[in-house]
Amino acid sequence: MIITGDDSFGLEVSQNSDGYYLSQAKYASDLLSRAGITDSKIVSTPLELNCKLTLLDGTPLNDPTLYRQLVGSFVYLTITRPDISYAIYLVSQFMSAPRSTHFSAVLRILRYIKGTLFYGLHFSATSSLVLSGYSNVDWAGDLIDCRSTTGYYFFLGNSLISWRSKKQTVVARSSTESEYRALADATSELLWLR
Known part of the structure; x- marks a missing residue:
């Protein structure tokens, strides 16, 4: 089809x-x-x-x-x-x-x-309904404006249902700050998916 x-x-x-x-x-x-x-x-x-x-x-x-x-x-x-x-x-x-x-x-x-x-994309018929996700960030990875890029993927069982790669809106002063911002973005998406 x-x-x-x-x-x-x-x-x-x-x-x-x-x-x-x-x-x-x-x-x-x-x-x-x-x-x-x-x-x-x-x-x-x-x-x-x-x-x-x-x-x-x-x-x-x-x-x-x-x-x-x-x-x-x-x-x-x-x-x-x-x-x-x-x-x-x-x-x-x-x-x-x-x-x-x-x-x-x-x-x-x-x-x-x-x-x-x-x-x-493959959406499995036998997949579990367990929601899981992964998030990462590159601290100050953009050479132009020193902003970090957030990326995340979410799976329902073994089927990918949501993903994103986006530059953060502000310049993070530390790798920890950029990780927290990435985690906040991923958590927001997770709450919406749930």
């Missing part, structure tokens, strides 16, 4: 005895074709290890249109692809003035998507 409101945004839902599986393989494939990544090599991670991007990396793009279109399309793809959430969060910070190194990061994300085209 395929659920879609528009052929370009195909959200594919399949069902079997294990449960439901949501993916956007056709959408991702169309995105790769639009970017011209049909014959490129694949990579095993969406970002290079310890990838840090700043406003002044590389040279300005002559025409940032493709960059903006791809990043906007990535945002939609995170509906079923939480594995790329942080990478998309990172490259989306440069929409107003993207540069060559930012575009290189986008191309790497595309190569990762090509190698993981059929990744998606």
Whole structure:
């Protein structure tokens, strides 16, 4: 079964005895074709290890249109692809003035998507109804404004039901402060889910 409101945004839902599986393989494939990544090599991670991007990396793009279109399309793809959430969060910070190194990061994300085209979300039919979550933060990880990035994931049994990667609104003065802020965000989401 395929659920879609528009052929370009195909959200594919399949069902079997294990449960439901949501993916956007056709959408991702169309995105790769639009970017011209049909014959490129694949990579095993969406970002290079310890990838840090700043406003002044590389040279300005002559025409940032493709960059903006791809990043906007990535945002939609995170509906079923939480594995790329942080990478998309990172490259989306440069929409107003993207540069060559930012575009290189986008191309790497595309190569990762090509190698993981059929990744998606699985909702198990036999999963328990135990709610569990994980939270983490990188203290002052943003090189531009020194703010920390909070990330969390929540599972119902073994099915991922909620996730987030977002920059904190203030600069934390210590790693402990940033951890408490991340924990507060995760707790707020947990209370809403319960």
